[in-house]
Amino acid sequence: MKHKLKDGRVVNIVPLSAKIPAKWLLDYINGVIEEDGYLQYDKPFNMKQQKEWITNTIAGMRKGEQLYFAAVSGKRVIGSCSARREVGRGRDNVVIGIVVSKDFRGVGLGEFLMEKTIAAAKKNFKPNNTYLYVAGSNKIAKKLYEKLGFEEFVRYPNWWIRKGKKIDSIGMILKN
Numbered sequence: 322m323k324h325k326l327k328d329g330r331v332v333n334i335v336p337l338s339a340k341i342p343a344k345w346l347l348d349y350i351n352g353v354i355e356e357d358g359y360l361q362y363d364k365p366f367n368m369k370q371q372k373e374w375i376t377n378t379i380a381g382m383r384k385g386e387q388l389y390f391a392a393v394s395g396k397r398v399i400g401s402c403s404a405r406r407e408v409g410r411g412r413d414n415v416v417i418g419i420v421v422s423k424d425f426r427g428v429g430l431g432e433f434l435m436e437k438t439i440a441a442a443k444k445n446f447k448p449n450n451t452y453l454y455v456a457g458s459n460k461i462a463k464k465l466y467e468k469l470g471f472e473e474f475v476r477y478p479n480w481w482i483r484k485g486k487k488i489d490s491i492g493m494i495l496k497n
């Protein structure tokens with residue numbers, strides 16, 4: 322589907338499929354890793370890892386365990402949002418992940434992708450708990466999550482390392 326951003330740019334939002342070139346996904350994720358944009362991962366991926374990730378994620382989507390929407394602009398992936406069921410006894414818990422490329426932030430894409438993914442996850446997974454983890458110092462992401470109805474439910478102190486400092490990891494759960 323086409324989606325118009327607040328600045329007038331139009332992006333295409335599509336479920337992950339083999340039609341999206343692996344290079345576009347690799348450049349996208351490594352771009353955010355290189356700017357140290359609060360991802361769990363801090364080392365760039367290579368093409369082999371990227372292709373394995375695509376295969377595994379598409380398999381998870383087919384099994385009804387995952388959702389992954391990519392936002393595409395021209396020949397780039399510039400945003401994504403995922404929802405993944407936990408396994409076994411945690412199967413009714415769904416964890417959300419969101420990333421927007423730097424030059425597409427602040428124009429409503431993250432919020433739109435999350436709303437779309439959460440709605441699809443509710444329909445597909447009927448989750449008991451929808452949650453995510455965010456770095457304590459990631460004020461922008463926390464603001465977005467609070468706007469969407471997430472609340473802190475757990476805090477792991479000094480859990481992650483970023484720019485040489487220990488930072489908290491906060492679990493936030495969707496309340497509505």
Ligand SMILES: CC(C)(COP(=O)(O)OP(=O)(O)OC[C@H]1O[C@@H](n2cnc3c(N)ncnc32)[C@H](O)[C@@H]1OP(=O)(O)O)[C@@H](O)C(=O)NCCC(=O)NCCS
Pocket residue numbers: 353358359360419420421422425426427428429430431432433454455456459460461462464465466468
């Ligand atoms: C966090 C992130 C996904 C937000 O996406 P985005 O597309 O820039 O956000 P949006 O433009 O949709 O903004 C939605 C809301 O987020 C908050 N927000 C976004 N940018 C903000 C900023 N610069 N300052 C404060 N709040 C901000 C606001 O509440 C905003 O709502 P508003 O426009 O009504 O004020 C994006 O910054 C990102 O990908 N960052 C790097 C990776 C990351 O941190 N991922 C999350 C890891 S847990």
